[in-house]
Amino acid sequence: MRSEKPFAGMIAVVTGAGNGIGRAAALAYAEEGADVAVFDREADALAETADLVKAKGVRAVPVVGDLTKQEEVTAAFDQARKDLGPIDMLLNNIGQTARENYSEFYQAKPETLQFVINVSLMTTLMCSRQVVEEMRERRTGKIVSISSDSAMNGDIGTVDYASAKSGVLGFTRALARELGPFKVNVNAVCPGPTNTRAMQRIPQDAYDRAKNAIPLGELCEPEDIANAVVFLSSDKARFITGQTLMVNGGRVFY
Numbered sequence: 001m002r003s004e005k006p007f008a009g010m011i012a013v014v015t016g017a018g019n020g021i022g023r024a025a026a027l028a029y030a031e032e033g034a035d036v037a038v039f040d041r042e043a044d045a046l047a048e049t050a051d052l053v054k055a056k057g058v059r060a061v062p063v064v065g066d067l068t069k070q071e072e073v074t075a076a077f078d079q080a081r082k083d084l085g086p087i088d089m090l091l092n093n094i095g096q097t098a099r100e101n102y103s104e105f106y107q108a109k110p111e112t113l114q115f116v117i118n119v120s121l122m123t124t125l126m127c128s129r130q131v132v133e134e135m136r137e138r139r140t141g142k143i144v145s146i147s148s149d150s151a152m153n154g155d156i157g158t159v160d161y162a163s164a165k166s167g168v169l170g171f172t173r174a175l176a177r178e179l180g181p182f183k184v185n186v187n188a189v190c191p192g193p194t195n196t197r198a199m200q201r202i203p204q205d206a207y208d209r210a211k212n213a214i215p216l217g218e219l220c221e222p223e224d225i226a227n228a229v230v231f232l233s234s235d236k237a238r239f240i241t242g243q244t245l246m247v248n249g250g251r252v253f254y
Contacts, residue, residue, distance in 0.1 A: 005033025006234055011084045013037045013077070015067055015127055016093040018045030020196035021146060023052070024222035025091050028230045030056035034089065037061040037080035059084060067094055067123045077130040086138065087131050089233045092145040092168075094127075095120035096198070097161045105159040113160045120164035125171060132179065141184040142233040145172055146225070147244065149192045149252040165190075169244055176242030185241040187232045192248025194220040216249035 012029040016022040017038035023045075026036050030053045038053065038060060040046040046062045053060035061083045065072035080087065096119055103112075124145050135141030150158050151165040169188055176186040193199060193210040199219065200207075211219055228247050231237055246252065 005031075007089075008033035010034045010088040011037070011080070011086060012089040012091065012233070013039065013080055013087050013127075013131070014091045014093060015039045015123065016095070017049050018042040019049075020198070021191065021194065021222045021225045022091070022093040023049045024226035025093065025229045026053050026060075027056065028223070028226035029089065029091075029233070030058045030060070032230060032234075033058065035059040035061075035084050037063060037076075037084055037087075039063050039065060039067060039076050041066055067127060068118050070126060073123075073126045073130060077127070086134055088140070089142045090128065090131050090144070091229055091233075092124040092127055092143070094123040095146060095148070095161075095165065095168075097158060102157050104157055108160065116160035117164050117167075120161060121167040121171075124168050128171075128175065132175070132184070135184045136179065136182045139183045141179075142237075143175070143179075143184070143186045144229050144232050145186075145188045146229075147172075147188045147190045149190045149246060149248045151190065152246075153252045172244070173242045180241055185232070185237065187237070187240060187242070188244045189225060189228045189232070190244055190246045190248065190252075191225050192220055192246075192251040194222060194225065196222060214249040214251045218249065220247060220249060 012034040014026040017026045018040035026038050029036050035058045036053050038049050043064045050060040050062040063076040063079050065076045067073050145168050147168040148165040150162045172188040
């Protein structure tokens with residue numbers, strides 16, 4: 001009997017899938033019937049994600065690697081295609097702030113700036129580059145990239161991260177124009193403060209400030225972002241491309 005699930009027979013790739021938003025998105029794709037290749041640097045966390053995906057009754061391929069390195073990007077996508085087939089949907093989810101190296105810009109170290117740009121922008125470009133040719137040729141495909149409402153809000157101490165995530169939005173718009181004639185949709189999701197491992201590690205006063213700035217009165221959950229990703233990857237969003245969807249409880253409007 002043919003599955004009624006909308007993504008049945010389709011292949012999704014989720015980067016940064018070991019925890020948080022990436023794991024939630026991988027499970028959301030699987031819930032809708034997709035087979036999922038999950039990429040991350042953390043082997044144990046990634047194995048847990050893959051097991052949870054398989055429990056949904058679909059195939060899962062975990063690929064451990066550092067996606068800031070071009071050769072590992074290429075190898076990861078080659079593995080996904082070998083084990084699952086042509087890629088229908090890509091979620092670019094990798095990114096991080098300077099974390100313990102956080103500073104205002106006048107104190108920022110060049111190596112920290114370069115690191116944040118590489119992790120939060122260049123991985124999106126390099127991973128997308130792996131799928132655009134086959135999507136053009138097949139005249140179908142969905143690319144969704146995780147940006148941040150910091151790209152709009154410009155929070156103090158996040159010049160590097162806000163710059164990188166603004167770059168993701170520019171990339172999304174330009175690529176959407178290039179791929180539109182080939183019926184490939186390219187969109188971005190901007191989470192606000194989200195209840196992930198990274199948020200749980202920040203000082204309590206910073207956590208409280210973030211939560212209190214959200215009109216809905218609570219942090220976003222990873223599943224909220226995953227729901228947006230699945231929508232933008234679905235036929236229900238067939239005429240949406242080059243767009244930015246804010247999922248932040250009203251913290252920033254755009």
